[in-house]
Every structure is written in C-alpha cells, then in structure tokens.
Amino acid sequence: MSDPDPDSDPTIADPTETPDRVIVLDVVGLQPEHVDAERTPTLESLFPSDAVTDLQPPFPALTVPSQTTLATGRGPASHGDVSSGEFDRERQVAEFWERDRDGRERLWETASDRAGLTTGVLNFQHLIGTSADVAVTPSPIEDEDNNILEMNCWTNPDGFYDDLRADLNHFPLHNYWGPGANEEGSRWILAAARKAIDRFDPDLLWIYVPHLDYVGQSDGPESDAFAAELETVDDLLADFLDDLAETDRWDETVLALVSEYGFHDVDRPVFPNRALRQAGLLETDAEGDVDIAGSDAFAMVDHQIAHVYADDGSLDAAREALAALEGIDAVLNDAGKAEREIDHPNAGDLVLVAEPDAWFQYYWWDDRENAPPYATDMDIHEKPGFDPCELFFGDDGLVSLDASKVGGSHGRVDESAFGCFGLGGPAAPAFDGDGPVDATDVAPTIADLLGIADDLSMAFDGSSLRRGGGEE
Structure with a gap:
C-alpha cells in the first residue's frame, strides 16, 4: 500500500480516447459480492462481475483516511489523516469531523486548479474551502455548545445551497447521522447531484452515498437489515442514473464505482x-x-x-x-x-x-x-x-x-472487509477486475481517464497536503 508510481496504472487498459466525463459513485460499505442481479440489479447492469473487484483500503480503513487516500493516491503515512479525528498535541485536544480543506489537494482540486476542468464533489469530508467548481457539505450554524441553530451547507459557488433548498428543502441532517439515520440523506445528495449536473455539467463529479454506512454499523454486514438496504440504495442509484442517461454527454461518460471499506460483524x-x-x-x-x-x-x-x-x-x-x-x-x-x-x-x-x-x-x-x-x-x-x-x-x-x-465496525484491513472498485458506463475502457485494486491507485486511474495524469504527478511531487505532515 505504498504511494503510487505516477508512471504506472495497473487498474485499466489505456483508453483509446479520453472520455468527456467521469462520475464517481462512492457507495461506502459496498463490496463486490453485493453487486448481483437479485439485490442490486441497477449496479449489476452497469458493473458486471468482471468489471468489479476488491478495493484494498489503506490502514486504517476509516472514513477520513480512506477518503483522503482515494482522492489523492497517497497513504496515511504521507497525507497524515490517520483517523476521522485529529489529536492536537500542542493544545491537548481531540477533535472529530473538522470540516475545513486545511491544505488538502484532492483529485478535484488538481483537475480544477492545474488542468482547468470543471469539477464537483458532494458530501465528502473536509470540503470547506475547496476550489472544486461545485461543492456541497453540511455546515450547520451552531451555538457555542454545538447546538444547531439553523441547518446550512457550505457550497461552491456561494448561494448554491439556497437554490438547492428552494428545490429540495433543507439537507436532512438528522437522517444523515444519528438515531434517525436513513436513506433520506442519500436521496437528497443524489438529487443535489442531478441539480449540479444540470447547472454546471462537471467533467468530474464525486458523489458520496452514505446510506449503507448506517446499517453496516447498527446491524452488521451479514444482517437481514443490511441485505434489505442494498436494495434501497440500488433503487436510489437507479433514479439518479436514469436521469444521467438522458444528459447530452452520457455516451462519453465513465462511471467509477468506489467503496471505502467493508464491515466486520462485531459483538x-x-x-x-x-x-x-x-x-x-x-x-x-x-x-x-x-x-x-x-x-x-x-x-x-x-x-x-x-x-x-x-x-x-x-x-x-x-x-x-x-x-x-x-x-x-x-x-x-x-x-x-x-x-x-x-x-x-x-x-x-x-x-x-x-x-x-x-x-x-x-x-x-x-x-x-x-x-x-x-x-x-x-x-x-x-x-x-x-x-x-x-x-x-x-x-x-x-x-x-x-x-x-x-453490530458492525471497520478499521482493520482484512480481505473479508475490502471495499470495491469498478468501471462502467458507455465510455468505460477495458478493465481487468482480476485481483484487488489498492486504494492509492484510484486517483491515478481517474486522472488517467481524464487525461490529467501529469497534473496529478505534479501535485504529488510539489504540495504539502496536511499541516504538520511531510512532503507528498
């Protein structure tokens, strides 16, 4: 799981031509064995078994370390995100889910700032301050005791959340996490993604779909509840993909299916x-x-x-x-x-x-x-x-x-709890799904599809991703 060689890309054959658009579906908790005609027919129709393989997460297989690795091609020893929290040794404070970009350069920032592509990302961690052309991340207005005074999202461009709220109502934060967590958070995110495509038509759009994460933790991956929610998330994706197929650039679109990790049953x-x-x-x-x-x-x-x-x-x-x-x-x-x-x-x-x-x-x-x-x-x-x-x-x-x-947890890196990676859609190149893909290979793969591999290599060589971290 070392940092990638920017001159090699083991996951795809050389595309005959650069596709117009890449849409990343980040369906956390999904594993290759979940993609089948019975439970997830929409996914199976776009990502048949030979186009989906295991994705080996970084250690530790946690949300922020995995997300930063997937989006940069660098592991935690390089980028410094070793947990979804951060311990400040100087202040002696442990803080979770801080929402600022904080110096991170991810694939969408590279594609936008260095290559001039139009990029978008929805509900990824650490988005506030991103240079992606369109970005949405929950950022409720809170008092000094962390009580929510008003629901809000930070967006690029400024004011985009007002437009989303007018069409979709407020982001359902209490369905995104907590005792009321359910599919409504993912439903809103996918609806916002459709709005982003209609308005900005990004060349790269990364969409975080969190729905399986809730039941993976509450009930575990082998539960009947998890099996039922596989069908739910497939239905949500079906509605989104039906709309995507009606867009002008559908024939030049590659879909990348990504899952950050799988779950272990725990007791x-x-x-x-x-x-x-x-x-x-x-x-x-x-x-x-x-x-x-x-x-x-x-x-x-x-x-x-x-x-x-x-x-x-x-x-x-x-x-x-x-x-x-x-x-x-x-x-x-x-x-x-x-x-x-x-x-x-x-x-x-x-x-x-x-x-x-x-x-x-x-x-x-x-x-x-x-x-x-x-x-x-x-x-x-x-x-x-x-x-x-x-x-x-x-x-x-x-x-x-x-x-x-x-009932379920993650963080260990075991073959039984690998995530998944797949390429599909009308412009997908040949893909060898035999053997696991390392998480550090995902960003180089997508960069290669977009024709910006050299830009990603420059970002790898020249920028410091995290304060207190080493050179990348």
Whole structure:
C-alpha cells in the first residue's frame, strides 16, 4: 500500500480516447459480492462481475483516511489523516469531523486548479474551502455548545445551497447521522447531484452515498437489515442514473464505482480509556469529562482503531495497562506503525487494532451517573472519540449508552472487509477486475481517464497536503 508510481496504472487498459466525463459513485460499505442481479440489479447492469473487484483500503480503513487516500493516491503515512479525528498535541485536544480543506489537494482540486476542468464533489469530508467548481457539505450554524441553530451547507459557488433548498428543502441532517439515520440523506445528495449536473455539467463529479454506512454499523454486514438496504440504495442509484442517461454527454461518460471499506460483524466493545483510568493514567474533571491535558495517557478511538497518546515516561505504563484487555489484536509501536504505513506524527504513540469481532468505545466511566453531559447527546464535535451508539435512541437521553447494541465496525484491513472498485458506463475502457485494486491507485486511474495524469504527478511531487505532515 505504498504511494503510487505516477508512471504506472495497473487498474485499466489505456483508453483509446479520453472520455468527456467521469462520475464517481462512492457507495461506502459496498463490496463486490453485493453487486448481483437479485439485490442490486441497477449496479449489476452497469458493473458486471468482471468489471468489479476488491478495493484494498489503506490502514486504517476509516472514513477520513480512506477518503483522503482515494482522492489523492497517497497513504496515511504521507497525507497524515490517520483517523476521522485529529489529536492536537500542542493544545491537548481531540477533535472529530473538522470540516475545513486545511491544505488538502484532492483529485478535484488538481483537475480544477492545474488542468482547468470543471469539477464537483458532494458530501465528502473536509470540503470547506475547496476550489472544486461545485461543492456541497453540511455546515450547520451552531451555538457555542454545538447546538444547531439553523441547518446550512457550505457550497461552491456561494448561494448554491439556497437554490438547492428552494428545490429540495433543507439537507436532512438528522437522517444523515444519528438515531434517525436513513436513506433520506442519500436521496437528497443524489438529487443535489442531478441539480449540479444540470447547472454546471462537471467533467468530474464525486458523489458520496452514505446510506449503507448506517446499517453496516447498527446491524452488521451479514444482517437481514443490511441485505434489505442494498436494495434501497440500488433503487436510489437507479433514479439518479436514469436521469444521467438522458444528459447530452452520457455516451462519453465513465462511471467509477468506489467503496471505502467493508464491515466486520462485531459483538465485543473494548474500553481502552477505562483501563487507562484504572491504572491512574487518565484523569477526569468535576463534570466527568476527560481531562486530557492533566492525563498521562489517553486513547482517541475510531471504530476498530485507537490512537494512544502518552506523556514522556508513561508509555510503558500505558502499554502494560492495555495489555490485559481482551479484544485487542495488536499494539503497534514505531516499528508496527511503519509496517502498516501509518508512521506519521499525527498517529498515536501506540496504535491499537481490535480483533475482527471487536471495536473500541471511548467511555472511561463504569457507572452511567459518572458519564459527561454530552454522552447521551448527538454531539460529534465534543466527544473525543467516534461514537456509533449515536445510531440508537437512549433510555435517559437522545443517544444510547449501551455499546452492546453495535453490530458492525471497520478499521482493520482484512480481505473479508475490502471495499470495491469498478468501471462502467458507455465510455468505460477495458478493465481487468482480476485481483484487488489498492486504494492509492484510484486517483491515478481517474486522472488517467481524464487525461490529467501529469497534473496529478505534479501535485504529488510539489504540495504539502496536511499541516504538520511531510512532503507528498
């Protein structure tokens, strides 16, 4: 999973001519075995079995690391997105889902800024400030306590959300994440994509379709609920693709099917911060919140991965406290991080990897009465770890504190939980779907289709993607 050689592209044959347009369908949670005539006939008609193959995610197989890798062709050791959260060592703060571009140059920025193509991207992470010609990302107006005052989206161009709202109503944020998550978020995104095509006719449009992510976490990939939602997402895509087929450039369009990762069935929550607290390494304040600055060690958890940050002199004690926990498959030191290609300053001093049927929850308390106030709220910014329990209604608040309800997780890189990659549509070139495609090959493949491989190579050689990171 090393950074790509810009002069090679193992995933496609040389196209006989550059297609006019590439539409990327980023259907998170989809795997090749899900594409069949019974459950997903629309996808199967465009991406037959020989045109879909496994996609090997980067380690860790988490939303932001996977998305940044797919859109840049660089792995986490290079781009520095090692989790969907980021731990600021100087401020001693763990923050999730910050929404700014923050120096990232992704495929759409390269295509727009360096090659002059018209580009678009919907609902990807870290879009605020992007130079894509059309972009949409949720950005609700919140008060100082993270309470939503008004729904809003950040868009390029400015004012595009007003137009979308007039036609589609507000983006359904409470159906996009939380106990009410359902297909309405994906339905709105695909409707917005149709509006973007009608108005801007982009040469490259990347569309994030999140619907399967919810049921993949709540019920797990082998559940009846997941099978049912495969049919739902196929129906949503059918409506979008029917409209796309009526556009003037349909005959010159390539469709790229991408999934960031697959899911593991899980039934064992693991609590590394409890172990650190019991060892006297993690401190809390008077309200029950973690006092990261006053702690000797803290674990920033994200599904099946946890980054452990420890003060000088406390690393061995933290490793010893965590060693007794069941459900941990590996504890990565510097050598282990280098082997998994996550050796970046943003990574934890130790990185924990859960066993396939386990996942990490951020809780440091045992008694619910000692939980911080935000624990039962849907508060993705205040919580210092990813919380899939936000998918379930609670007994004593909006969000459940019963971690045993979670049925699926991701983050490990196992063949059973690879994502998928495929090429289809009327202008798709020959595609060898025999063997997995590495996530770092996706951006070079799409760049090659668009005839901008040299521009992507220049971006690879010359820009710094993440603050605090190395040269790309």
